[in-house]
Each structure stands twice: as structure tokens, then as C-alpha cells.
Amino acid sequence: MHLVYENVLKNLVSLWTGNFKDMDTGQGDYEFEPGVWESIGAATAACGAHIPSTFASNPPNVADDKQATTADSWSFWMLYIAPIVLENKFRRKVYYDHFIELVKLVQICLKFSLSSDDIERLRTGFKDWVVAYEKLYYQNNPSRARACPLTIHALLHIADLIKVVGPVWTYWAFPTERYCGRLQPAIRSRRHPFVSIDNYVSQDAQLSHIKMVYNVHDRLTIPRRLRNPDVVRGIHDSHPDYPLYVLLGPKRTLVDPSVHAKVRVHLATRFGKPLSMILQVYDPQDVVQWGCVRRLEGGDDMKAAELTNLNAEDRRDATFVRYELLVDIAPRSAASNFVARQFYGQLKNILVVKLPASTDLNLSKPTTYMLALIHQSDAKVASISGLDIPYYKKLTRKEVVDVATIQCLVGRVPPSALLPASQSRGWGIIDRSGTIARGYYIPDD
Incomplete structure (x- = not known):
């Protein structure tokens, strides 16, 4: 290293x-x-x-x-x-x-x-x-x-x-950094920090000797209580249909009308039904928005920009995500051909939508959907000396997707101030996820 x-x-x-x-x-x-x-x-x-x-x-x-x-x-x-x-x-x-x-x-x-x-x-x-x-x-x-x-x-x-x-x-x-991290809590005096460090090192060595000489390592070792991110406390929501996702606060019942409109369009596309049919079953009172979605099993906490103060001092932006959708690469052909494609954008809203049972929508019972409104970017992957890095220059349209399509958080690097806008690639995207963190679409044989 x-x-x-x-x-x-x-x-x-x-x-x-x-x-x-x-x-x-x-x-x-x-x-x-x-x-x-x-x-x-x-x-x-x-x-x-x-x-x-x-x-x-x-x-x-x-x-x-x-x-x-x-x-x-x-x-x-x-x-x-x-x-x-x-x-x-x-x-x-x-x-x-x-x-x-x-x-x-x-x-x-x-x-x-x-x-x-x-x-x-x-x-x-x-x-x-x-x-x-x-x-x-x-x-x-x-x-x-x-x-x-x-x-x-x-x-x-x-x-x-x-x-x-x-x-x-x-x-x-x-x-070395880890050992310094162990020493830091032992510094009790700002005036005499080295005395505190000396005492800690001596006492730690003495305790280690006692453990070894008398074979009492297990009895004298205080077990570390590690935080399990999959155990959620406080205000949250989950649903059996979304086993890998938990919604976290803040929670709001007031949703902007423009967001409702986009959700209705998404549902019409999802069910393949006219918008008029969706209006009959869609009740804005049954829609709640949340401030954060956590992907379990080692995933990220992804925050909704509309419920996050991005201008707060020392704020680290956790609203940009990578998500994956199935795209028809032959939209004008009679036979659809869907392939998985990756997209990047800013997570604006996280929504829970409840629909009643409906024969028109083939819903035999009340159904809950976790949806996300994402401001999509025009990201394109640039191969730089054989290293593939996504870049985007602007945010384009807003679209509603299922929360299950969201894969992970991404970071961003601002455009270079030394280059004019016409020569700049735009914002660089830092996607640190590997194969263990990605969901893959495997088409049927």
C-alpha cells in the first residue's frame, strides 16, 4: 500500500x-x-x-x-x-x-x-x-x-x-494510521498529551501481558459492538416487494402537483393503460415522500435532493445516483428488443405510492410501489487512455423510475476551470461500485 x-x-x-x-x-x-x-x-x-x-x-x-x-x-x-x-x-x-x-x-x-x-x-x-x-x-x-x-x-x-x-x-x-486512531481517544490532557499517550501504551502492554500469561484473553476483551446498517431505527418504511431497500426520514405527505403528474405518466407507461384509467385509481392522498433510501446488504444511503439542504455548510452531496433501465433498442420495430443501460442523475424525490385493487390494472389486491423522481443527466462514457469515465454536461429531463432500478451513489468532479466550456468534457462521475455491488439484468434464454 x-x-x-x-x-x-x-x-x-x-x-x-x-x-x-x-x-x-x-x-x-x-x-x-x-x-x-x-x-x-x-x-x-x-x-x-x-x-x-x-x-x-x-x-x-x-x-x-x-x-x-x-x-x-x-x-x-x-x-x-x-x-x-x-x-x-x-x-x-x-x-x-x-x-x-x-x-x-x-x-x-x-x-x-x-x-x-x-x-x-x-x-x-x-x-x-x-x-x-x-x-x-x-x-x-x-x-x-x-x-x-x-x-x-x-x-x-x-x-x-x-x-x-x-x-x-x-x-x-x-x-500506522489505525494505531494512531487507537491512541487518539487516550489523550485526556491537551496540556500534557504525551503523558496520556505514555500511560495508555504502558497500561495496554500490561493488560496484554496479563491476558497472555493467565490465558484470560476472552474474559478481559470487551467485545466491540459494530453497527449493523441493515438494522434500522427511527422513522422508516419498508415493503416485502422491495427487500433490499429501506426508506428513511424525513417524511412528508405534501407532494408537488408536478411530481404527481409525472408519477401518473409513469404508471400509465408501466401498466400500458391510458392516463384516464390511472386517474381513476390514483389518489394523491395515498402518496408519501421520504428523504432517503438505503440499499441494504452493504449498499449506500441515497438522499432526495428536494428534502435535503444542499447549501448547508460542509454538506457532502449524496443525491447523485447510478440507475439501470431496460431500453428498447428497436423502438420502431414490431418486436421489442430490451437491453439494460446505465444512467446517471440526481435523485429528486423518493415516493411511496399505494394503489387499490383494480381489475383494469390487473391488481388483485392493494399494491405499494416505491418510486423515485430522477433528474437525468446526459452522461456519456469517455474512454480516456483505456480508462472508461462517465462525463455529463447538463441535467436533461426528469423521469420517474422504480426504486429497485437505483444501484448506488456516485460522486462528481467539477469541470476544469482552465478549459473553456467548448473544450471541457463537463462533470466527471466517480462510480466506485464493482461487480459485487451491481445488479445485472440477465435476459431469458
């Missing part, structure tokens, strides 16, 4: 900013122009308001806030923010492409399980990356040997380490 985030990545940043061991660029051209790194740091700090707090701590300004940057923050920056904020910042694209190759290799390293093909890709990938590094930064010049610290060579051993020990998530950790 520290090999990449605290060494290789920091060395690359030092090279790009002209602060690496008093080296010049030689025959290369990898240093940023004056002011570029400062703008990257400011752009990174500006991302915080648009990235949910569950993703990571508030990203610091990587250019000038050295005290706030940790291995954890560098990791998130490298994997999700840097590919967006570094694009078009180098004088030559080859340096950006080289960095993105490292990002893709680290992404493979962090997979929960790796196949033999993955390990071989890492072996050849890191080999090619190191060779390219030597060409770009060492430049085959012995006088520039200090550009090749031991950490560059260590990358060549990652594949073999994974093959012997297993996936890196089992041992790439933050031991």
Missing part, C-alpha cells in the same frame, strides 16, 4: 512539480507549467462537496495541504480524482497515458479475487510500466540514476507477491 501511494505516486508528483532530488527534466518535458499543479490542488479540494462522505474523507488540496494528505487520501485521489483532473495538464500526453497505466494496474491489484490471467497481466503490465518509466524519467542516462529509487524496482515483485500471499486487500492496510 505505502509502496504505491506513499512512494511511487509521491515521487511522480515530485517529478511533475520539479521537486524531485534537485533533478531537471533532462531530455524530457514532464514538469507542469507554472500554476498548473496549484490549479489541480484547488480542483481536488473543490471535489469534496460533490463526493459522498461514505466514499472517503474530504479530499485535501494536494498542492499545499501536506499535513492532510495521507496514504488513504492519496489512494482515493489516484484511483478516482487524478484521472479526471490530470487530463490535458501535461505538455505531452505520453506522461498522462503512462500514469493511467499505473492506475489500471492498481485497480487490478485491488480486485477481491484474481485469476491467473490477472496475475500475468500484472506481471507484464508492471514490467512494461517500469520500462516506460525508465525511458521517460531516467532517460537511459546514468547521471539520472536517482530517478530510479528502489520502490520502482519493487513494483516488479507485486505479481509474485499476490501469487504467493493472495489478493492485496488482505494485507495492504493502514497500520
Whole structure:
């Protein structure tokens, strides 16, 4: 973990900013122009308001806030923010492409399980990356040997380490940060903090000895009470037809008439019935809106923008989501051909709609639907040096979808202030979900 985030990545940043061991660029051209790194740091700090707090701590300004940057923050920056904020910042694209190759290799390293093909890709990938590094930064010049610290060579051993020990998530950790986290609650005195730390370390060691000598580890260890996010307290609502979703407060019974209109259109499309028939069974008094929907089994808390104060100080936006719909790719054909497509947008309202039994709608009993009004974006996936990143420039139409189509939260990176609007890709989308968090539509054979 520290090999990449605290060494290789920091060395690359030092090279790009002209602060690496008093080296010049030689025959290369990898240093940023004056002011570029400062703008990257400011752009990174500006991302915080648009990235949910569950993703990571508030990203610091990587250019000038050295005290706030940790291995954890560098990791998130490298994997999700840097590919967006570094694009078009180098004088030559080859340096950006080289960095993105490292990002893709680290992404493979962090997979929960790796196949033999993955390990071989890492072996050849890191080999090619190191060779390219030597060409770009060492430049085959012995006088520039200090550009090749031991950490560059260590990358060549990652594949073999994974093959012997297993996936890196089992041992790439933050031991120092975690130990400091244990020490922090022990500081009882601001005037004499080190005395508090000394006492805690001594007493903790004594207690550990007692546990080992007298074999009373289980009796003297206070069990940790971990919060189970699937156990919901307070105001909430759930329904058997939506086993993976729980609605959380605040709760409102007053719903805007324009929202009712869109819900009725959604129901008409859903049942394939005329709007006049929906009006006969749809009662606005049976519609309630909620402020948050939680996806259980490790999912996210996704908030409704209409019931969230997005302008509050230090607010981290948790209203943008990824959702999946079945789209007819041949709408003018007699035979429909539906495929699953991903969309991104802002969650505006979360609604519970109750319909009575209706023979016209083939409802044999009263039925409850959890719906969401989403302000859809015009997001398109851009393949940047082989890395697929969704971007959007504007929010388009609002549509009502079933809550079960919502997959996860996403973060956003604002457009670069250095580029005119005509050249900017727009807002970059941070989608951190992997295969374990995604629902897939598998068509019938």
C-alpha cells in the first residue's frame, strides 16, 4: 500500500512539480507549467462537496495541504480524482497515458479475487510500466540514476507477491494510521498529551501481558459492538416487494402537483393503460415522500435532493445516483428488443405510492410501489487512455423510475476551470461500485 501511494505516486508528483532530488527534466518535458499543479490542488479540494462522505474523507488540496494528505487520501485521489483532473495538464500526453497505466494496474491489484490471467497481466503490465518509466524519467542516462529509487524496482515483485500471499486487500492496510486512531481517544490532557499517550501504551502492554500469561484473553476483551446498517431505527418504511431497500426520514405527505403528474405518466407507461384509467385509481392522498433510501446488504444511503439542504455548510452531496433501465433498442420495430443501460442523475424525490385493487390494472389486491423522481443527466462514457469515465454536461429531463432500478451513489468532479466550456468534457462521475455491488439484468434464454 505505502509502496504505491506513499512512494511511487509521491515521487511522480515530485517529478511533475520539479521537486524531485534537485533533478531537471533532462531530455524530457514532464514538469507542469507554472500554476498548473496549484490549479489541480484547488480542483481536488473543490471535489469534496460533490463526493459522498461514505466514499472517503474530504479530499485535501494536494498542492499545499501536506499535513492532510495521507496514504488513504492519496489512494482515493489516484484511483478516482487524478484521472479526471490530470487530463490535458501535461505538455505531452505520453506522461498522462503512462500514469493511467499505473492506475489500471492498481485497480487490478485491488480486485477481491484474481485469476491467473490477472496475475500475468500484472506481471507484464508492471514490467512494461517500469520500462516506460525508465525511458521517460531516467532517460537511459546514468547521471539520472536517482530517478530510479528502489520502490520502482519493487513494483516488479507485486505479481509474485499476490501469487504467493493472495489478493492485496488482505494485507495492504493502514497500520500506522489505525494505531494512531487507537491512541487518539487516550489523550485526556491537551496540556500534557504525551503523558496520556505514555500511560495508555504502558497500561495496554500490561493488560496484554496479563491476558497472555493467565490465558484470560476472552474474559478481559470487551467485545466491540459494530453497527449493523441493515438494522434500522427511527422513522422508516419498508415493503416485502422491495427487500433490499429501506426508506428513511424525513417524511412528508405534501407532494408537488408536478411530481404527481409525472408519477401518473409513469404508471400509465408501466401498466400500458391510458392516463384516464390511472386517474381513476390514483389518489394523491395515498402518496408519501421520504428523504432517503438505503440499499441494504452493504449498499449506500441515497438522499432526495428536494428534502435535503444542499447549501448547508460542509454538506457532502449524496443525491447523485447510478440507475439501470431496460431500453428498447428497436423502438420502431414490431418486436421489442430490451437491453439494460446505465444512467446517471440526481435523485429528486423518493415516493411511496399505494394503489387499490383494480381489475383494469390487473391488481388483485392493494399494491405499494416505491418510486423515485430522477433528474437525468446526459452522461456519456469517455474512454480516456483505456480508462472508461462517465462525463455529463447538463441535467436533461426528469423521469420517474422504480426504486429497485437505483444501484448506488456516485460522486462528481467539477469541470476544469482552465478549459473553456467548448473544450471541457463537463462533470466527471466517480462510480466506485464493482461487480459485487451491481445488479445485472440477465435476459431469458
